[in-house]
């Protein structure tokens with residue numbers, strides 16, 4: 001995999017500073033049952049890097065004393081971490097809203113028969129990738145058979161009440177473009193998804209989040225190999241919208257890697273760019289927990305601290321903007 005840092009380092013992206021923090025985003029590891037083309041973490045079935053129980057326990061400690069409102073779980077397939085259930089149960093006991101970034105196909109894997117019921121029983125919000133409502137497009141991006149298995153996964157969630165109007169279980173779908181283009185209007189695409197998925201497959205969901213592909217990891221490397229990196233960066237920069245800068249997600253979250261280190265966002269995590277919090281080069285959650293008045297530090301003390309930016313940040317501000325919750 002190509003080192004993308006030299007290509008992204010020199011940037012004119014405007015400086016950004018933290019606001020009040022409300023979300024803890026945790027990458028539980030790079031193990032995944034899929035190997036998608038656009039994957040920004042290069043996840044796959046052979047990856048060995050997953051968060052261990054000691055760091056899970058530190059996260060639980062952090063949640064107990066930090067007063068955070070949302071725990072956002074990513075991977076890989078976060079559910080493949082053996083301590084996924086322990087972490088979710090601890091968060092729900094503390095009344096923390098939990099988001100599971102689910103790839104849908106994991107719901108049909110052998111050994112994961114418990115998953116759908118577990119998510120529903122604990123009112124976990126599901127954010128699920130479905131990059132198109134057309135089978136061929138999804139299979140081209142995510143692998144043969146992925147579309148039909150994803151549809152089966154959504155049916156399973158719908159049958160438990162997820163995405164149904166009269167139910168509190170939230171199922172949001174996530175779209176990302178297939179090539180070097182920006183996502184179309186989130187509002188219009190959501191309406192097309194709702195119409196097509198209902199008519200073709202009797203599928204229900206709450207919202208559609210459109211996400212811009214990041215020029216890093218597997219997607220970034222492919223752009224370089226195909227000689228399209230500069231063209232894609234020009235597209236992102238030409239569509240820069242100053243108004244999106246204040247809404248970028250790194251202003252209100254901290255991102256934790258599978259080893260327990262702190263970053264500004266999942267993308268910086270993949271680039272190995274540690275968050276410059278409290279002047280530390282590399283801050284571990286154990287150091288955060290050890291701080292006196294942690295809640296004060298996380299919610300107010302971080303406000304105003306700088307965020308590490310490089311050229312990939314233009315993916316968050318191009319066009320309608322992009323974050324883990326879709327357009328800004």
Ligand code: SF4
Nearest residue numbers: 032034036039076103
């Ligand atoms: S994009 Fe998601 S489902 Fe695909 S390989 Fe990466 S983590 Fe797995």
Ligand code: SF4
Nearest residue numbers: 248250265267313316
């Ligand atoms: S890439 Fe990360 S650090 Fe840069 S603007 Fe987006 S969320 Fe913030």
